Amino acid sequence: MDAKDTFEAVSNSTSTLAEKTGFLSALGSMSWLQIVISLLVVAISYDQISYQLNKGSIAGPRFKIWPFIGPFLESLDPKFEEYVAKWNSGPLSCVSIFHKFVVIASDNTLARKIFQSPSFVKPCVVDVAVKILRPTNWVFLDGKAHVDYRKGLNPLFTKKALEDYIPEQEKVMDEYLEKFVEVSEKGPQIFFHEFREYMCAISLRTFCGDYITEEQIKLIADNYYKVTAALELVNFPIIIPFTKTWYGKVIADQSMKIFEACAQLSKDAILKGKKPNCVMDAWIQSMYESRGDIVTENSDSKTKVRLFSNREISEAVFTFLFASQDASSSLCCWLFQIVADRPEVAQKIREEQLRIRNGDPHVKLTPELIDKMEYTNMVVRETLRIRPPVIMVPYVAKKAYPVTDSYTVPKGAMIIPSVYPSLHDPEVYENPEEFIPERWLPGAKAWEGKKNWLVFGTGTHVCLGQTYVMMSFTALIGKACMFTDFKHTVTPLSEKVKVFATIFPMDDLILEFHKRDPTTVM
Numbered sequence: 001m002d003a004k005d006t007f008e009a010v011s012n013s014t015s016t017l018a019e020k021t022g023f024l025s026a027l028g029s030m031s032w033l034q035i036v037i038s039l040l041v042v043a044i045s046y047d048q049i050s051y052q053l054n055k056g057s058i059a060g061p062r063f064k065i066w067p068f069i070g071p072f073l074e075s076l077d078p079k080f081e082e083y084v085a086k087w088n089s090g091p092l093s094c095v096s097i098f099h100k101f102v103v104i105a106s107d108n109t110l111a112r113k114i115f116q117s118p119s120f121v122k123p124c125v126v127d128v129a130v131k132i133l134r135p136t137n138w139v140f141l142d143g144k145a146h147v148d149y150r151k152g153l154n155p156l157f158t159k160k161a162l163e164d165y166i167p168e169q170e171k172v173m174d175e176y177l178e179k180f181v182e183v184s185e186k187g188p189q190i191f192f193h194e195f196r197e198y199m200c201a202i203s204l205r206t207f208c209g210d211y212i213t214e215e216q217i218k219l220i221a222d223n224y225y226k227v228t229a230a231l232e233l234v235n236f237p238i239i240i241p242f243t244k245t246w247y248g249k250v251i252a253d254q255s256m257k258i259f260e261a262c263a264q265l266s267k268d269a270i271l272k273g274k275k276p277n278c279v280m281d282a283w284i285q286s287m288y289e290s291r292g293d294i295v296t297e298n299s300d301s302k303t304k305v306r307l308f309s310n311r312e313i314s315e316a317v318f319t320f321l322f323a324s325q326d327a328s329s330s331l332c333c334w335l336f337q338i339v340a341d342r343p344e345v346a347q348k349i350r351e352e353q354l355r356i357r358n359g360d361p362h363v364k365l366t367p368e369l370i371d372k373m374e375y376t377n378m379v380v381r382e383t384l385r386i387r388p389p390v391i392m393v394p395y396v397a398k399k400a401y402p403v404t405d406s407y408t409v410p411k412g413a414m415i416i417p418s419v420y421p422s423l424h425d426p427e428v429y430e431n432p433e434e435f436i437p438e439r440w441l442p443g444a445k446a447w448e449g450k451k452n453w454l455v456f457g458t459g460t461h462v463c464l465g466q467t468y469v470m471m472s473f474t475a476l477i478g479k480a481c482m483f484t485d486f487k488h489t490v491t492p493l494s495e496k497v498k499v500f501a502t503i504f505p506m507d508d509l510i511l512e513f514h515k516r517d518p519t520t521v522m
């Protein structure tokens with residue numbers, strides 16, 4: 001019997017006793033006001049006692065200061081400093097909002113343990129996510145079904161697969177660098193929105209190739225933020241027309257309809273022997289290879305993939321966009337801000353970019369070329385360490401989960417492994433608040449702390465796109481440094497962190513881009 005059962009048993013036996021001693025007749029003599037007040041007192045006491053029982057020995061407010069709602073109002077506008085205070089309060093801490101009990105793990109060993117306990121926990125999604133992403137979506141699979149599905153997706157984001165997508169990606173990079181210069185003609189601009197649009201465009205080209213039109217990309221890029229807003233952690237679970245969640249669902253449905261049509265075009269093209277140049281092509285090719293409908297050099301692959309319907313493909317592609325959009329936009333903002341603030345770093349990137357291209361800045365991107373960008377890659381890695389886009393990942397306990405010898409997370413509670421403290425651990429990363437790309441030189445101490453590298457999570461749900469992220473951002477910042485000069489307008493809020501699903505500079509990043517001679521370093 002757990003603590004909650006004990007409490008319920010005590011309540012039941014108390015009520016039986018009360019009945020015996022004439023509780024009902026006492027009730028009959030009370031006024032409505034007295035009854036309401038009494039019920040309120042019982043409910044508040046129940047809420048407080050169940051909070052105390054769930055909290056046990058871990059850190060957290062002594063009492064729920066606001067009965068029932070807890071810190072609900074603060075959670076509507078989460079402050080980074082409040083998360084830091086929570087992490088500093090102990091390896092495990094807690095908070096209770098309405099009926100949700102939330103346990104936060106700041107310690108590296110505990111965070112890893114949670115990520116790697118799929119029999120006790122699964123990713124926690126807000127109620128409305130099931131409606132927006134649809135209940136049939138693969139992201140809601142758990143256990144073996146999830147592992148089997150992932151096996152079919154993993155090959156789509158490897159270095160080998162990237163080779164096929166890079167030419168299309170490079171076109172989008174060039175197009176947007178031109179656009180950033182154009183936008184800057186009016187002087188310094190807020191780039192938060194520009195970068196979100198750019199990320200959406202490059203992701204859609206990578207996922208759907210040229211089956212998706214410019215207009216369709218624009219429609220999704222202009223409206224995707226509605227999906228982010230609809231999926232905020234605290235949201236009304238029922239979709240009411242013309243509310244945030246309704247707008248989110250409308251744009252999600254429109255996007256999936258577009259992806260469905262793209263999937264059919266890709267199926268037709270692959271059956272006619274087209275060489276894949278986007279994620280959809282690569283996935284569909286593996287489906288037809290598995291059935292023996294086509295033969296390619298990969299036909300011997302052990303991972304067999306069934307033929308998915310266009311609707312299933314569209315739902316999966318939407319999850320790729322959903323998983324990548326906020327985190328990639330966050331990385332993009334911090335990467336440009338950090339490099340713009342450090343001209344010596346930009347200069348070293350330029351030197352490397354020109355050197356590996358033998359002085360010709362127009363040499364096209366390939367995975368082999370990106371592999372040679374050692375310093376540029378260290379800059380991306382250090383940016384991800386100092387400003388990890390995903391600071392924590394919400395999971396839910398499927399059953400009572402004994403996370404330490406002295407504490408068991410109650411069934412149904414949210415359990416959140418934090419990523420940020422591990423990446424700022426001074427034992428592993430000396431002067432953790434300083435941006436030092438050289439800490440990632442081959443053989444340097446930071447590499448020994450592999451267990452602390454939780455930027456992409458770990459375990460069965462580890463980020464599908466991690467290789468893709470490292471390679472495409474290394475390529476992007478390399479090209480941006482060669483072809484443009486970007487200047488950052490520093491404000492008192494530039495280094496303050498805003499939390500909007502992921503993390504961003506609080507001033508939304510003010511930048512200006514100017515063309516430069518790409519054959520020079522200075």
Ligand code: HEM
Pocket residue numbers: 115123139150157319320321323324327328331388389390393454455456457458459460461462463464465466468469
């Ligand atoms: C800077 C960019 C990114 C960061 C920091 C990031 C980080 C993460 C993290 C922390 C998780 C949770 C892992 C876990 O629970 O162990 C995750 C999951 C995931 N990420 Fe990423 N991600 C990024 C970009 C991308 C991109 C570009 C894709 C493209 C496909 C992607 C696809 C996914 C998917 C599908 C999952 C869920 C995997 C599953 O449940 O099996 N991510 N990511």
